[in-house]
Amino acid sequence: MNYETTLTGESSAILVDDEDRTRRRRRLLIIGGVVAVALVAAAAALSMRGKDAAAPDAAPQAPVVTVLTPGQTMVARTVSSTGSLAARVDMPVGVVGEGGMVTRVLVQPGDWVRAGQVLATVERSVQSEQVNSLAAQVEVQRANAKLAQAQLERAKALVGRGFISAADIDQRTATRDQAVAQVRVAEAQLAEQRARTGRLDIRAPASGLVLTRTVEPGQIVQAGGGTLFRMAKDGEMEMQAQVAEADLATLRAGNSATVTPVGSNQHFSGRVWQVSPVVDPQTRQGIARIAVAYNDAIRPGGFASATITSGSGNAPLLPESAVQSDAKGSYVYIVNGKNQVERRDVKVGQVSDTGVAITSGITGAERIVTSAGAFLTVGQKVKPEALKAR
Incomplete structure (x- = not known):
């Protein structure tokens, strides 16, 4: 009884093992088939891709x-150049008179002034006293001339009575004329001294823009002692464009130009007003002077570029x-x-x-x-x- 039971159990175990082996074989067969199909598909895809890739190499498409x-x-037609900015008419202003100590400076660089305006004054106490002295001399001479005229008139009244001779009348007439002449001399001397005193005022020779100032109150100045102010007449500016010799020959006065100062994005219209008649033998360049209207961006001494229109063509x-x-x-x-x-x-x-x-x-x-x-x-x-x- 026990033997049969044991045999039956062993048979059941054998049957279970056979079923597991069968299932495993089936799974392996299925997996192998799937892998085989995938390999075939991949090979076919690679084959098609190789054919597609080979086609462009055989016949590349033009871009x-x-x-x-x-x-x-x-x-x-234009000419490009560079050069310096400057006043079109740069006027140096110095001492005209005998000079002395500067008492006042009335303008600053950047100020606009009119012709004859006082820029600075020089101490004039001595000259003022000389003017007063000569003015007094004029009054003395006028009084002498008035007295001589009165004496002449009285003498003429006595000529008819025989108290005064004709020679006396001539003498008194000459005295009167001399007194009148002395008045004129004194007046001329007074005017001269006043003119000398007036020259102690340092004045603008023309209207324009003050560019520089090199004088201060208390400074001693004298005639020929140097420039105290620099002015741009009427504020007119220019660019002194350096132009190559070949390009210089194509330029004429009146050509339009555009000037651009260095460091600025502003462009200023100008016109060539003078073309240099000479060429520098070292640089082989000449100067075309371009007139430009005043603008605070145009500073004399600065650098600029210019494009000059020299003509036109196709x-x-x-x-x-x-x-x-x-x-x-x-x-x-x-x-x-x-x-x-x-x-x-x-x-x-x-x-x-x-x-x-x-x-x-x-x-x-x-x-x-x-x-x-x-x-x-x-x-x-x-x-x-x-x-x-x-």
Whole structure:
């Protein structure tokens, strides 16, 4: 009884083990099939991708570029230069009279003054006393002339009675005339002294702008002792533009110009009023003097750049994006008749808001690449597309 029970248990265990083995085989078969299918699919995908990747190598697609045929446009010919700012008429003001100690200084740099306005005064106590003395002398001489006239008139009244001779009348007439002349001499001496005293006032020779002041109260000054003030007549300014010899020949008085002081973003309109008749043999440059209206941004002694319009002419006008540059200079890319990229070296002229004028290198009939030139190579095949008008 016990033996049978034990045998039955062992049989059941054997059956369970067989079922587990069967299930495991099925799972392995299923997993193997799935893996095999996945490998086949991956191989097929790689094969298709390889075919697709090989197609562009066999026939690469040409990039699309935008081109422009600029033609000819009327543009201004300009000359660029640099130079110093200055007063158009720089007036030094010094001592005119005999000089002395400065008592007052009445203006500061930057002040506007009128012609004849007093800029500073010199001590004049001695000169004032001399004026008073000469004024008294004038009064003395006038009194003498008045007395001589009265004596002459009384003598003439007595001539008819025989008390005064004709010779006495002549003598008294001469005395009267001499007294009158002495009055004139005294008056002239007084006027001279007053003029000398007036010259102790340092005055503006013309209306204008005070630029510098080198005198202070208490300073001793004398005639020929140096410049006390510098003025710009009528406040007129100019730029003394340094221009290359070749460009100087193209300029004329009356050419318009634009002046830009260094450190300022302001532009000032001006006009050339004088072109230097000589050229510096060392620098091979001459000076074009450009008159500019007064502005507080224009300071004499400062530095500025100028663009002078020397004329006008026809030239191709390109957008800035079309012009490239490297160590060899400026150039553009053109598309030839075979739709291949070519490099063309050019010379750049006037640059403005409307574009870049090309003075040489192209005629304007070419197809110019307007953008993305940095990504192209010479000889590359492209697909040109005309730039659409805005």
